[in-house]
Amino acid sequence: MASPALAPDDVVNAVSIEDAIAYLKSKHPDAVADDEREGYSGVLVQASKLLEVARAIRDDLGFDYLSSATAVDYLGAGDHMEMVYHAYRTSGGGALVFKAQTERDNPEIPSLVSLWRGADFQEREAWDLYGIKFPGHPNLRRILMWEGFHGHPMRKDWREAYYEEEQKPFDNRWPGGHVHRSEEKNVFGKNVTYPQDIDLNRLMDTSESEVYASLGLGVDVERILDKDGFETNELVVNMGPHHPSTHGVFRMLLTVDGETVTSLEPVMGYLHRNHEKIGERNTYLHNIPFTDRLDYISSMGNNHGYVLAVEQLMSLGRKYNPPTYRCEAIRVMMVELSRIVNHLWAIGFWLNDIGAFFTPVLYFIQERERILDFFEAVAGSRMMCNYMRFGGLFADLPERIKSVSNLTNDRVRDYNTMQFLTEMVNERIPRTIDELEQLLTQNEILLERSIGVGILSADDAINYSAAGPLLRGSGVAYDVRRADPYSIYPELDFDVAVEEDGDMYARYRVRVTELRESVRILKQILPRLEATRGESIWADGKPGAYAPRVPFGEAYGRVENGKGELGYYVVSAGGRGGSSNPWRYHVRAPSFINLTPMGLMSAGYKVADIVGILGSIDIVLGETDR
Amino acid sequence: MDLNLQELERTEFPVPAELENNIAITSLSQLYNWGRRNSMWPMLFGLACCAIEMIATASSRFDFSRFGFEVMRATPRQADLMIVSGTVTKKMVVPIVRLYNQMPEPKYVLAMGACASGGGPFKEGYNVVSGIDKYLPVDVYVPGCPPTPQALLFGMIALQRKIDGQSIANGDDVPWYGIGPAEPTPVPVLGPDIIDPRQMDMIRRQAEAAADDMALVGQRELPSGTQLVAAKVETAEAAGAASAAISEDALSFVLPTGGNPWTEAEEIREKRRLRALARKAVRATRRAAEAEEE
Structure with missing residues (x-):
């Protein structure tokens, strides 16, 4: 685990956010530019240089705490995807906001997990909901929806089954004196929509097997022999989503060696209500x-x-x-x-x-x-x-x-x-x-x-x-x-x-x-x-x-x-x-x-x-x- | 309905003097329901915000144990009542149906709150099931977002009233005494979107139609108001025809003993009704006599 601890003299003497931005621009003149859109703050970073710039932000400038990393889809307003990062100093102060843009068709932004492990789930969420790929991410799987779901639902051009209008308030919900319900509009009477190329004869529910695949199971012979003569099997224990101690519908997959937990993988999305x-x-x-x-x-x-x-x-x-x-x-x-x-x-x-x-x-x-x-x-x-x-x-x-x-x-x-x-x-x-x-x-x-x-x-x-x-x-x-x-x-x-x-x-x-x-x-x-x-x-x-x-x-x-x-x-x-x-x-x-x-x-x-x-x-x- | 001991001790049957106040007479159904309604154990199973109010209902101030919902059990095998307390998502409905299948009969489902009843504020969400009744049979719906503990208690008492109305003599009321194991509810499949196995044929037809005219599957034009009403009438007629077909089949069915199960059940019910009327008349005359004595 790379420690983010800093020696005090590594931190450049750039106290205010403006100084920090000036430092970044002088150090990476081609990659960093002010975000000049109306009402926006922070800097735009070239996606290819994101890792270097982020390292400078963390190590040189001392913004050691990555509070938030999220994606925005600017369809019809520049037609690009954007990752927005908010970094703070744990000693206090405001945010250094930095953003990286990529095209909508095949969005790719380098992963920051190697710098901030806190970006892990947030990048997985951006992949799940926006379809942005993060080269360098150790485990880029869907996190809120299940593996096999069609599409990336937060993209502006993705429409759900009960789609009515782009924005609320909607028009009359009582057209011609008859109330209409979304179920009646949908042929299946449910909140579902299927892609045109669905093949029901080869339908596979891969959601479970994908979840277990993330644990990297399989018999590891070396490990079994290495136990000083004891042959203890490694077990996988599934806890949740129905479990009295998971505070709701949270789920964990543990691999245990006897009573001792060797790894734990959180599984979530069971209350993802959009x-x-x-x-x-x-x-x-x-x-x-x-x-x-x-x-x-x-x-x-x-x-x-x-x-x-x-x-x-x-x-x-x-x-x-x-x-x-x-x-x-x-x-x-x-x-x-x-x-x-x-x-x-x-x-x-x-x-x-x-x-x-x-x-x-x-x-x-x-x-x-x-x-x-x-x-x-x-x-x-x-x-x-x-x-x-x-x-x-x-x-x-x-x-x-x-x-x-x-x-x-x-x-x-x-x-x-x-x-x-x-x-x-x-x-x-x-x-x-x-x-x-x-x-x-x-x-x-x-x-x-x-x-x-x-x-x-x-x-x-x-x-x-x-x-x-x-x-x-x-x-x-x-x-x-x-x-x-x-x-x-x-x-x-x-x-x-x-x-x-x-x-x-x-x-x-x-x-x-x-x-x-x-x-x-x-x-x-x-x-x-x-x-x-x-x-x-x-x-x-x-x-x-x-x-x-x-x-x-x-x-x-x-x-x-x-x-x-x-x-x-x-x-x-x-x-x-x-x-x-x-x-x-x-x-x-x-x-x-x-x-x-x-x-x-x-x-x-x-x-x-x-x-x-x-x-x-x-x-x-x-x-x-x- | 609670069993009132004083009521039950007044029977029209002759009771030896030394056994008076020790004999109570009631129907088997009543006794059976009385036991069931007062030991209705909910499953310890929370989904979302409503679960917090469910816990509040179970704890110090409201305490649903007072009404016979003694203790919440975390395993479905020991639970009689599933309180669906919160938004049901497509990802979660799969385990919920599995849990429901694991509950032993007789089992009941209470949809707590707007989300479990019909999707609630999150209905339009792409991962939200618009009401658990799309997948499971629901006995009681409790409105609210979230329902107050008082509302939940009211819903639970409504369920007790529903149980009071069930009769052992009526096979439809107690299907768990039927022959053979009950059919489990089919577990939904997480494909490209959630797939209800009961709708597989329909999905296949739609997929074929879509392949023909390249229309978007799962979406169609909203029928105008008149069409909607017509469609409803049609379905009502179809449902009526279907139920008529079933009852005709049933009437022609003959037991190995030569009787007909449906007419026999009717006879039993009629006899029971007459007996109850007779008992009522006896009680009325006795009360009148007592009043006169006083």
Whole structure:
């Protein structure tokens, strides 16, 4: 494994992004050029020189963390494919955006896996959905769809079975007084379409055999003889997609030698529900409820990342009012409450995985239910809050919390909102965290199970683009709220939780510390809410436009969500093909990219540790597969 | 419907004095259903967002064990109820059908949420199955995105009511007592797109037609509203004709003993109905007598 660690004098003294770009242009004058399209930033790199330039970005300039790598199809707007990379420094600061273009017919861009292992799954996704080939990629297979699927569905000219129109809102759904359903239009009555050359007599389901082929199985005689006289067979164990400990429909293929795991291959896509394809057809506003369903444990955080990205784009235009202070304070409060829900859930389910089946979870869910009561009273829904809007919020906090759908004996019936919040922040949540720590932090079984298991070193964590508690548990103090601040976080007083050990226990400690830090933030938010009482949540006092006019350009909005860095890469077509729909809507999902080092973290541990390691990463499948 | 012990102890049959309050009389179906409806174990099987609400329904505040959904089992072999909790994708429907085939009879399917019922917000997605009922028979649909725990509980109680209506005497209600193993649901195939083996002939015909006139397979012009209605009427007539054919065949079928299974079942049902009416009348007169005494 190539270590990305740098000697300090290797790093060129180019602090600002502009200096870094100037350095790149002077070093590679033919290969690097400014991206001069309207509203775009960063540099365009010649695909043939991409590897060299990327090495300079990582080693010379110190952008050691590749946050996002994604593809865009510019059909009808230059007719090329583009890979967009966002690289950051783990010491903090903004992104160096670099892009490589290739033609649409036979797209090929050199793989960056040799530099950043974190590009592995993201390049596989680009191959799967866009058909871009990555020479140099060690295992370029489909990742979300199955092997054998026809076409690369995210390309702009690929149409699905239920295709109606290019953009929403669609025309009349009730033509001539008769509702029509997509099933009735399709001859098979299902969401299917087959290529013309389908040969049913030689139909093969290769999806499974391809998955196993990636393990490189086959009897390895040398290895069997090499076991000091013991003839132990290597077995392949399939876990999932139906498995109680995979947190949804995740699947892992392990090869085990006795009880010890020798390799692990994550298999995903079982919840791939085409967020991005649907998102490109939706209007900007349509996408907010869809973001709720990404990381469905912390929907408020998902809303926040998306509205930040679109607000970035809107700020490029002429008429844009930034959110008011009260709006920002409420946003931060909601996001921190979501983080508490997320971490309680994550710790609870991690305990399920290491053997404390469902007892701790029951205690944590009690607290979660109270927070959800609050969400329900404010946003109207328990889980899928759909709360944030561009430049504002769906609604201000109500004076009193009136819960209509709860049980009659519920304590949350008619309650003063600020009193409810004060009690929750000052008493209930700290009490739950104390109880949690008292039961778990020094628990002998928990220590035995988690210390020294699932180790990820700091260098590997950075190189594999790990994010969130997984990164901070490995000793890298990188929290987007501090490293690249947004909203009102700069003025809030909190510490970045970090642990050195890089094992399961370190991640648990990071989560507990973050719970306490979230409470600390909430305590600072409450007086701000009191101070801004009566202030509008909208800049000019009235709700923002439902169809925001978004000018040309690209934006990458990222937030520190419970699971890690959640980023949205949004490209606006401006006048090109309608201004109310994004041209590209990509989600940089922490759950997805955090799985890249799963194989590395699992090798050498016992089968029983694997579910614990997966639980300590804390994935949610809605976000992994999107 | 719950069995009310006080109700059951009042029988029209003579009961010795020392056994009073110890004898309850009911029908076998009722007793059988009472046992089944109150030990309906769901499969521990979550697909998407709805699974989180399903877990919330199972845990501290809502606790569906109170209604007899005692414990969730991770293996299909020990489960009676499959709660399809979330978006069904084409990739996932293959394991879901396999899991369903592994569940022992009697088994039920509850489609939780908009996605499992009909595709929901993700219906147009290229990897999304527009409702699990395209592949499996669904007993209860619960709307919502996601349904609140209360809604899910309501759906589960609706399933219990459905079970209450089933009768052992009716072969259609309890097909698992039929002769021979049940036909498994065909497992879909992941080809160029997902292929339902039940539609293989249709796909072949379409492929041939497409090869003839080079039309795009899987797509056709939207029929106008009038055509749609006509098509529906046609299918309804066809369905009616098909069911008529089946029942005529059934009526001409003769058991080895000489009887006819369908008419016999009818007779049994009729007798049972008369008996129930008689019991009801007896109870009514007895209540009237008691009221008079008071």
